[in-house]
Amino acid sequence: MSSEQKINLYAGPAGGWGALNSVKNTLLHHGIPVKGAKTLLSANQPDGFDCPGCAWPDRNHHSTFEFCENGAKAVAAEATARRATPEFFARHSVAELAAQSDFWLEEQGRLTHPMVYDAASDHYVPIAWDEAFALIARHLNALADPNQAIFYTSGRTSNEAAFLYQLFVRQFGTNNFPDCSNMCHEASGAAMRAQIGTGKGTVQLADFEQADAIFIFGQNPGTNHPRMLGELRAAHQRGARIVSFNPLRERGLERFADPQDKLQMATLGSSPISTHYFQLRIGGDLAAVQGMAKHVLELHARGHRVLDEDFIAQHTSGLHDWAALLASTPWQRLEEASGLSETQMRAAGDVYANAGSVIACWGMGITQHQHAVATIGAIVNLLLLRGNIGRAGAGPCPVRGHSNVQGDRTMGIWEAPRAALLDRLAAVYQFRPPRAPGVDTVGAIELMRRGGCKVFFAMGGNFAAATPDTLQTWAGLRQCDLTVHVATKLNRSHVVHGRAALILPCLGRTEIDVQASGAQGVTVEDSMSMVHISAGINAPASPHLLSEPAIVARLAEATLGARSAVPWGWLVEDYARIRDEIEKVFPDFHDFNARVAVPGGFRLRNPAAERQWATPGGKAAFSVRALAQDTPTQRAQERLGGDARVFTLLSTRSHDQYNTTIYGLNDRYRGVRGRRDVVFIHPEDIRGLGLSAGDRVDIHTAWDDGQERTVRAFALVPYDIPRGNLAAYYPETNPLVPLSAVAEGAGTPTSKSIPVLLVAAGATP
Numbered sequence: 001m002s003s004e005q006k007i008n009l010y011a012g013p014a015g016g017w018g019a020l021n022s023v024k025n026t027l028l029h030h031g032i033p034v035k036g037a038k039t040l041l042s043a044n045q046p047d048g049f050d051c052p053g054c055a056w057p058d059r060n061h062h063s064t065f066e067f068c069e070n071g072a073k074a075v076a077a078e079a080t081a082r083r084a085t086p087e088f089f090a091r092h093s094v095a096e097l098a099a100q101s102d103f104w105l106e107e108q109g110r111l112t113h114p115m116v117y118d119a120a121s122d123h124y125v126p127i128a129w130d131e132a133f134a135l136i137a138r139h140l141n142a143l144a145d146p147n148q149a150i151f152y153t154s155g156r157t158s159n160e161a162a163f164l165y166q167l168f169v170r171q172f173g174t175n176n177f178p179d180c181s182n183m184c185h186e187a188s189g190a191a192m193r194a195q196i197g198t199g200k201g202t203v204q205l206a207d208f209e210q211a212d213a214i215f216i217f218g219q220n221p222g223t224n225h226p227r228m229l230g231e232l233r234a235a236h237q238r239g240a241r242i243v244s245f246n247p248l249r250e251r252g253l254e255r256f257a258d259p260q261d262k263l264q265m266a267t268l269g270s271s272p273i274s275t276h277y278f279q280l281r282i283g284g285d286l287a288a289v290q291g292m293a294k295h296v297l298e299l300h301a302r303g304h305r306v307l308d309e310d311f312i313a314q315h316t317s318g319l320h321d322w323a324a325l326l327a328s329t330p331w332q333r334l335e336e337a338s339g340l341s342e343t344q345m346r347a348a349g350d351v352y353a354n355a356g357s358v359i360a361c362w363g364m365g366i367t368q369h370q371h372a373v374a375t376i377g378a379i380v381n382l383l384l385l386r387g388n389i390g391r392a393g394a395g396p397c398p399v400r401g402h403s404n405v406q407g408d409r410t411m412g413i414w415e416a417p418r419a420a421l422l423d424r425l426a427a428v429y430q431f432r433p434p435r436a437p438g439v440d441t442v443g444a445i446e447l448m449r450r451g452g453c454k455v456f457f458a459m460g461g462n463f464a465a466a467t468p469d470t471l472q473t474w475a476g477l478r479q480c481d482l483t484v485h486v487a488t489k490l491n492r493s494h495v496v497h498g499r500a501a502l503i504l505p506c507l508g509r510t511e512i513d514v515q516a517s518g519a520q521g522v523t524v525e526d527s528m529s530m531v532h533i534s535a536g537i538n539a540p541a542s543p544h545l546l547s548e549p550a551i552v553a554r555l556a557e558a559t560l561g562a563r564s565a566v567p568w569g570w571l572v573e574d575y576a577r578i579r580d581e582i583e584k585v586f587p588d589f590h591d592f593n594a595r596v597a598v599p600g601g602f603r604l605r606n607p608a609a610e611r612q613w614a615t616p617g618g619k620a621a622f623s624v625r626a627l628a629q630d631t632p633t634q635r636a637q638e639r640l641g642g643d644a645r646v647f648t649l650l651s652t653r654s655h656d657q658y659n660t661t662i663y664g665l666n667d668r669y670r671g672v673r674g675r676r677d678v679v680f681i682h683p684e685d686i687r688g689l690g691l692s693a694g695d696r697v698d699i700h701t702a703w704d705d706g707q708e709r710t711v712r713a714f715a716l717v718p719y720d721i722p723r724g725n726l727a728a729y730y731p732e733t734n735p736l737v738p739l740s741a742v743a744e745g746a747g748t749p750t751s752k753s754i755p756v757l758l759v760a761a762g763a764t765p
């Protein structure tokens with residue numbers, strides 16, 4: 001280990017001076033002057049841009065800048081002074097670029113020109129925009145079937161761009177819309193739509209001021225939604241219970257120092273966040289929540305009136321069956337599956353039963369499992385028991401990732417659109433939208449592998465690095481005739497490409513977007529259904545960039561020509577016109593331009609928040625799902641005769657990355673410096689393997705399809721994690737996630753529960 005590579009337990013709080021320091025270093029690194037970092041201060045201001053960091057809402061659009069370390073890093077990464085120019089591409093062949101790390105690729109800075117792959121020289125070379133669109137149009141129009149094209153979306157895309165994109169693609173003739181949401185909160189949408197008739201959370205920020213208890217399942221806000229810590233700290237200070245469920249000890253869930261709080265900063269003080277921390281086993285949440293509910297039901301049966309019987313009678317169906325299931329599930333079974341004791345589950349159940357209003361938050365630690373939909377079902381059930389949906393201070397709160405991932409879905413980026421949306425599109429635009437469902441992310445990779453995808457078009461994101469089963473994905477991408485990426489920075493997906501390939505550089509959200517009618521704003525929807533405007537303030541990284549809406553419009557014109565009656569070019573002259581179109585299709589967006597002109601924007605209606613249940617039965621439905629009989633790890637253990645080297649691995653984000661964009665090699669709160677090739681493991685498990693801390697191991701997936709999936713030479717880091725469980729970083733461990741390992745009922749890759757076999761580096765398994 002070099003002197004820059006260190007593993008030291010981190011004893012400080014989340015936030016604080018560490019955060020300020022880290023931001024200063026990031027700014028310096030990107031060549032942005034620290035004084036006058038105006039860009040940073042314009043994030044989430046009424047006349048600034050929406051922070052491209054996360055989807056957590058803003059407390060108050062009039063308030064002064066809410067400091068967020070990772071928001072600042074996201075902004076700095078986009079505002080970087082570095083450039084990946086045509087000269088850069090002339091210097092490096094694609095083979096050379098492909099040999100570099102993801103970190104290095106993004107480090108080259110902003111893309112400046114549209115580029116096309118030249119197979120003869122194995123270089124990307126500049127291409128004029130018109131020629132690029134003509135090339136894509138030729139490929140698309142030559143397809144035997146529009147379903148041979150796939151159109152991916154990453155959740156940073158604005159409502160305006162997403163709306164035009166889905167309209168173009170449906171007029172072209174397919175619903176092949178895989179998006180990052182498939183890998184993210186798909187399971188939340190699937191579970192909640194079935195139970196409460198909406199796929200979105202029902203809470204607002206104001207509810208955090210009134211909740212008596214906030215449960216946080218499988219989410220790491222200190223790193224991924226730092227502004228949420230402010231809400232949690234305030235809630236804690238007024239006496240609310242904050243109950244965390246996580247296999248790892250996460251610093252941001254334990255203590256927080258607010259960089260805005262002068263006293264705390266001066267005294268190195270900090271405030272606690274969680275009042276209770278349940279360190280359950282990976283994938284143990286379904287059992288833990290069942291245990292809590294079993295306890296609540298038992299309390300009620302013993303005469304403590306803890307159920308909201310009026311609510312249950314008037315608003316719900318199915319409790320009887322769920323109660324019967326819980327009654328027949330022995331505590332011992334719940335203990336085995338959760339890794340918590342009966343006492344712990346009862347204690348958590350007591351917190352729930354004693355709290356007037358309860359919010360339940362969850363993140364990727366819940367959605368990326370085989371039984372994700374069942375687990376979210378149980379969380380929603382728990383809320384229903386005491387009427388904790390549709391009143392102040394209470395409700396489900398799936399905490400979204402990408403800043404507009406929720407808006408993209410609202411705009412119709414969905415491989416399985418509702419008939420109502422297609423009917424509206426047909427009526428407004430006088431065409432016959434395709435009715436057959438398209439492919440999701442995993443379906444897209446499978447289609448590529450079968451040779452069924454000829455054209456792959458990505459609106460942002462990093463498909464090659466973010467998806468599961470990396471080698472399968474890469475083989476799929478390489479089988480395409482054409483791959484096209486609309487992007488701000490160079491990434492893996494540009495160097496793992498089809499026979500023909502294009503990189504189309506676009507404006508970022510922090511940049512001024514000038515169209516015929518002047519500077520434009522776009523709209524986004526946050527995790528709590530607030531829709532508001534975002535307008536960039538920086539000069540574009542290059543004069544050759546186009547905005548995402550302009551790219552879609554020009555592609556649509558080139559591809560559809562007279563086949564489309566939509567005035568694409570005219571719409572893009574003034575984005576207010578696109579918002580008028582959105583309003584025609586989505587009744588919830590009535591008076592869109594006027595309502596979004598109000599600082600802070602407006603909230604989309606959420607029927608469940610008003611206790612109107614758009615479910616088949618017209619009521620909120622309890623989900624009745626038993627514990628899985630065999631988890632992938634159990635199956636692997638059986639197959640391998642109880643091999644003690646079988647573990648369950650979760651893949652997660654470090655403090656220094658945004659998804660596949662790696663900002664740096666440190667993970668401050670977990671005490672890691674200068675490296676990412678680590679696997680967190682219980683010290684006793686290291687001993688059990690006959691190894692020592694720092695030793696290198698190879699990680700093999702223990703799956704039953706005969707495919708070899710391995711990542712090599714990861715260093716063992718002793719950590720406070722349950723025995724039998726491991727944690728390592730995404731995307732380095734994506735090659736281990738089998739394509740066929742997806743959440744039941746949602747298709748989400750199970751990136752948080754990969755059955756693996758650990759062996760000393762170089763040894764045969």
Ligand SMILES: Nc1nc2c(c(=O)[nH]1)N[C@H]1C(S)=C(S)[C@@H](COP(=O)(O)OP(=O)(O)OC[C@H]3O[C@@H](n4cnc5c(=O)[nH]c(N)nc54)[C@H](O)[C@@H]3O)O[C@H]1N2
Binds near residue numbers: 218221225246248
């Ligand atoms: N700075 C920064 N911000 C981001 C992102 C980023 O990469 N960087 N990504 C954005 C995106 S797209 C998303 S979706 C969100 C992701 O935000 P999170 O949902 O916080 O995602 P992760 O970091 O993958 O891990 C979540 C947590 O789940 C825990 N966990 C893992 N398995 C289990 C389990 O079985 N049970 C329980 N209870 N916990 C478990 C992990 O220990 C970890 O603390 O953040 C968004 N914001």
Ligand SMILES: Nc1nc2c(c(=O)[nH]1)N[C@H]1C(S)=C(S)[C@@H](COP(=O)(O)OP(=O)(O)OC[C@H]3O[C@@H](n4cnc5c(=O)[nH]c(N)nc54)[C@H](O)[C@@H]3O)O[C@H]1N2
Binds near residue numbers: 153184463468491
């Ligand atoms: N193993 C494992 N895999 C996972 C996860 C996990 O926890 N574990 N998490 C999953 C989750 S939650 C998600 S959301 C996905 C993320 O999947 P993606 O959304 O596909 O990936 P990102 O890394 O967010 O995409 C980064 C790229 O977006 C481009 N970009 C940035 N800003 C813009 C912009 O304004 N416009 C355009 N057009 N492009 C831009 C840049 O070129 C950058 O390289 O990954 C999933 N994969």
Ligand SMILES: [Mo]
Binds near residue numbers: 183400401
């Ligand atoms: Mo995400």
